Amino acid sequence: MxxxxxxxxxxxxxxxxxxxxxxxxxxxxxxxxxxxAASRGLDTLIIERNDFASGTSSKSTKLIHGGLRYLKNLEIGLVREVGQERAVVHELAPHLVRPEKMLLPLVEGGSLGKxxxxxxxxVYDFLADVEGDDKRIMLTKEETANYEPLLRDDILKGGGFYAEYRTDDARLTIENVKTAMRHGATAVNYAEAVDFTYDEQETINGVVIHDRHTDxxxxxxxxxxxxxxxxxxxDLRKVDKSMTNRGVFLSKGVHIVVSRERLPLQHAVYFDVADGRMLFAIPRLRCTYIGTTDTPYKGDPNAIPTFLEDVQYLLDGTNAIFPTVNLKVEDVESSWAGVRPLIYEEGKSAGEMSRKDEIFESKSGLLSIAGGKLTGYRKMAERVVDRVGKQMKADGSKLKKTSTKDLALTGGPFAxxxxxxxxxxxxxxxLLASSLAPDRAGYLVANYGKQTPAIIEAATKRSEGTDVARLACAEAAYCIDNELALYPLDWVERRSGRLYFDMPSIEPVLNEVTDVFVKAYDYTEAEREQELEKVRAAIKWVSEFAAEPVATLSE
Structure with a gap:
């Protein structure tokens, strides 16, 4: 089939x-x-109006972290929960959620003292139950400089060294969808919920779905x-006519990507900037990425621009702490901009608003969950499905009690x-034995884990093209057959992550990869050209920056 x-x-x-x-x-x-829900025995359908992870879930800082800065706001419960969840999610998919030691330099005039x-x-380690070598270490100035020689020496006072985890948020989403399917869920992307149907008691009994691929x-x-x-x-609460005064507030976050050669960090660094905020600089394979801004956003969440001022803010902050690298706008290979859907709190700035999640339940039975952090996704899911259990109990049914804490994600398991x-x-x-590219091993395992051999086997059966193109085509075919990839951009951006982290690798394989999609979905020649243009437009979108002023990047 x-x-x-x-x-x-x-x-x-x-x-x-x-x-x-x-x-x-x-x-x-x-x-x-x-x-x-599927693991608890519910016959579950998940739909997404675009591609899976196409919104906020491909545009985070890509850290499974405990939110050290939330201690400042005394959000002890949140820090404890997500701090403990770091280790859980790492155990579920260690190829995707990788240990990342974080260096916290202490500087003259900075927001943090020794x-x-x-x-x-x-306190952070205590709340998260951190043990062994992952416990925090306080460093002298000399030790901090040894860990990261690029740090500005004249203001450096010392540092802290602690444990976090790095992930690919889009891949983590995809593997959760696939694991849900393995437990019986049905999943459809490019399928938009446009309305609800109701029974005589005005309870939702159906969802009107528009399939955007077939119209x-x-x-x-x-x-x-x-x-x-x-x-x-x-928006959906309004469709349900259950919108209240309490809703979401959108906070925009921008990240930029430079080559590892231009910012050759030895560790991830979490550092002060002049306006009192803090930024991350995180090495990842051939790149280092930097983020993030935190500003109110009132535009279209489907198309969030990265402005030149966003980029310059991140570059200025980075150059101030790593002065010898002298990064320029021309060094930025790619970027992404997303919005955090925070629960609105009057009188607070975007950076001050809580990252706690909240569940809204309407009279129609619609449950809506918003807020929260990437790290806490599993506990958020558990809470809202428990609310379904309460609805079922009212109808005389019972929800099975199981936990996703012990369900390894597809791509594993790894001990x-x-x-x-x-x-x-x-x-x-x-890869070497198959005359393919052995330097792609880290990339393939980070993305696909133990699913990688299937890609290699398929690549060896392809007779045409370079070794890089054969491997890319096999990878794309795997994503079509196993990960619901419908368009070339699905693979370029969210399945492979190349749009952000390996921009130079796209164009050499783009035509061949597009032909894989043409064959799978019977695209016409006009449709093929249209899909090529979408990818090239996406490349332009993430690598060229509009010169529109932003009031302030720290409000």
Whole structure:
């Protein structure tokens, strides 16, 4: 069965089947909810109006971290929960969620002193139950400079060294969707919820879905609905006529990417900037990325621009702490801009608003969840599915009690991170033996884990093209067959991450990869050209910056 016929069969199924639960929104929260619900035995459908992870869940700082700065706001419960969740998510997918030691330099005139930092990091470790070598270490000036020689020496006073985890947020979302499917969930991207249907008691009993790929509209019956639509969560509450005065506030965050050669950090660094905020600079394979801004956003969440002033702010902050690198706008290979859907709190700035999640329940039964952090997605999912359980209990039904804490994500399982590193060596040898690119081993394992051999096997069967093109085409075909990739941009941006982290690798394989999609979905020549243009427009969007002023980047 081809990818096209598989998708058609899925759409046909929607019009005839009644689901226990429809999850609207295919970001990390929706993906986590779908997995939690499906693992508890609910017949679950997850839909996403664009591609999975196309919104906020591909545009975060890509850290599974405890939110050290939230200690300043005394959000002890939040720090404790997400701090403990770091280790849980790492165990579920250590190839995707990787240990990342974070260096916190202490500088003259900075917001942190040595004593307060030591105490904060101790509390941080205590709340997160950190043990062994991951516990925080306080460093002298000389030790801090040894860890990161590029730091500005004349203002450096010392530092702290503590444990976090780095991930690819889009890949984490995709693997949660796939694991949910493994537990019986149905998943459809490019399927938009446009309306609800109701029974005589005005309770939702269906979702009207517009499939944006085929331009058909389907009404799907369901017992329960959860909206996990992030920046768009209030839009659906308005459709349901259940919007209240309490809603979401959008905070814009921008990240930029430079080559590792231009910013050759040895560790991730979390550092002060002049306006009192803090930035991250995080090495990742061939790149280093820098973020983030935190400003109110009132524009279209579907198209969030990176302005030249955003880029310059991040460059200025980075150059101030790493003065010898002298980064310029021309060094920026790529960028991404997303919005955080925070729960609005009157009188607070974007940076001060809580990252706690909140559940809204309407009289129609619609459950909406917003706020929260990437790190806490699993606990957020558990809480909102528990609310479905309460709705079921009122109807005389009962929800099975299970936990996603023990469900390894697709791509695993791995016993620990050491096994991941050993596996990368095995994959490098397989690539070398197959006359492919052994230097892609780290990239492939980070993205696909133990699914990588299937990609290598498919690549060896391709007779045409360079070794890089054969591998890319096999990778794209794998994503079509196993990850619901529908368009070339799905692969370029969210399955492979190349749009952000490996921009130079796109153009040499773009035509061949596009032909893989043409074959899978029977695109016409005009459609093929259209898809090529979408990718090239996306490249332009993330690498060219409009010169529009922003009031302030720290409000």
């Amino acid at each position: 081809t990818a096209l016929t598989t998708r058609s069969a899925t759409l046909k199924k929607l019009s005839t089947q009644k689901f226990d639960l429809i999850v609207i929104g295919g970001g990390i929260t929706g993906a986590g909810v779908a997995l939690d 004593l307060s930092t030591s105490m904060a990091l101790w 058909q509209t389907i009404t799907v019956r369901t017992e329960h609905v959860i909206s996990c639509t992030g920046p768009w969560v209030d 620990d991170y050491e096994e991941v590193l050993t596996y990368e060596e095995t994959i490098a040898n397989q």
